[in-house]
Amino acid sequence: MFATAMTENNMGETANTDRVLPDRVLIVDDHSLVRDGLRSIFDDAFPTCEILEADSLEAALRTLDENGDVDLVLLDLNIPDVSHLSGLESLRDRFPATPVVMVSGVTDRNVVRDALAAGAAGFVPKSLKRAAIVEALELVISGEIYMPELECDETVAAEEEMIRARIESLTPQQRVVLGHLVAGRLNKQIAYELDVSMTTVKAHVSAILQKMNVFSRTQAVIMAGKVGFRG
Template sequence: MNQHATDFEPRLRMNEVPAPDRVLIVDDHSLVRDGLRSILEISFPGCEILEADSFEQALDALEKADEVDLVLLDLNIPDVNRLSGLKQLRADFPSTPVVMVTGVSDPVIMRDALAAGAAGFVPKSLKRQAIVDALRQILMGEIFLPDLETNDSDDARMREDDAIRARIDSLTPQQRIVLGHLVGGLLNKQIAHELSVSMTTVKAHVSAILQKMNVFSRTQAVILANRIGFID
């Protein structure tokens, strides 16, 4: 699932990556916002860039904006406690991917951020091109986590996999069947035909799956399922 900045770049093609129309940068340091704005302006020409220096301001911007394709959220902003901002954004704006952009590179925090529904964890220490590649991967529906190259990385990945399995285990038998069809690449109407149920029922199952797996898209649900080798 999570490719690293050093090994997924060859897979990306500019014409295959959807460009964001609107991105919100949430960071209380103006220099950081300016740096991220510069990266976005160069990499995604025409993208509207919103800024917020507090979580309260971020909520206001999201309420007023028609749609935001990405939120770049600093882990340590004054008016949130650790991952409380991420959790609130996922609850209030479940279809908006939230990327943690931070100077912290702690495998435990990364695991907790992923469990809370983060679409990626991008250290500020990454080089400009690595940040761009990470955002492109996220825009393609995948999750980005950096390669920390620490002794804890394998343990952290195992904990992440356990968290994914726990989420899938929370699905009902029918939801697991629908997830299996999603993994198989079937569309909603094909799943409805296979299960002899209505499209409305399938959509309800898909919505429940996304909620229980704490993801914002079918693609992300499939990626997580494939990561642990899910077979219904």
Template sequence: MRSILEISFPECDVMEAGSFEEALDALQQADEVDLVLLDITMPDVERLSGLRQLRADFPSTPVVMVTGLNDPIIMRDALAAGAAGFVPKSLKRQAILDALQQVLSGEIYLPDLESVGSDDTRIREDEEIRAKIDSLTPQQRVVLGHLVAGLLNKQIAHELDVSMTTVKAHVSAILQKLNVFSRTQAVIMANRVGFVD
């Protein structure tokens, strides 16, 4: 992305940040920023929390979500939260440039719906995943949140002040309700629909 910007906009200064905190610091110190490209999976950001904070702190700076997730629901939610555009990383170079030019000229950019996998099947699958997650008890949702955060059973037991046996029972129940066979599958499923406990 950086090389595309530097080649196509040779006059522009490109700032990079490895985390959302770094990005906030850079924006606060910068004189004027024309555009922010925010990766939806950036460290220390939960789903669209970074977008919401940028819109609150820098309301006049357009924010374009850049993502490898071809999810029409996330796209819809991002636009509702104030994104000026939604650019899948799978777009060709010229399409990315056209999208950024459109945003810089004051418009909102949306990829065509086919390119973000907006078929009914995908939407129905996501609804089914959400229904399965909704069937979890409050404590199971908390445990799932810890699984998504990458905690081991021992760490979860410590965090919740419960026994390892209790954590294992919760994890087993979560896998059964989500109809998956491993913690990794459960985490992938939760991330797909942007689960945040």
């Protein structure tokens, strides 16, 4: 449950600052460094807040079942056991009264729009400065919806459209392989997952690089990340 900050004025009287503070939040991200970074923000801005952590959607649901209500869930857009916004949708179905803020390195306008349409209480880019993240969280905690300022530059929009067109040119199997590349899997892991030979995987990767007009799998992953592609 939320608490309200209290301070003392110059006459020694307690005053209500009308700043709503969270009692308990859940951070869901599969990268411990990201969780540590978000935890440190809460420790500085909301020092009395209890922080719960989970590295997957399954762990998050279990944590919520075991610990009861939380005031806020910070959910990474791309954790291993979710696809696109399925994690948000699962949390909204199971815990409709709990505000969920998406946290992501992807700031594609369509992804932000879809997340808010699916019931997210906010969308916080990981690129925001700490002070801006705190302001965004305070806005959500107070009952508002936070939407980041997104570039409307025509060049950015044209680049995103070009990337989507190149991804659309891939065959279904090539898009699956690209999804595995984005997930950081090696060729031998992809071959095992798809039950195909290494030669087949290498052929798919070569075709992907050619169709996306890049020279390395890293470039392909970066390009795919700009439009939130996960496979």
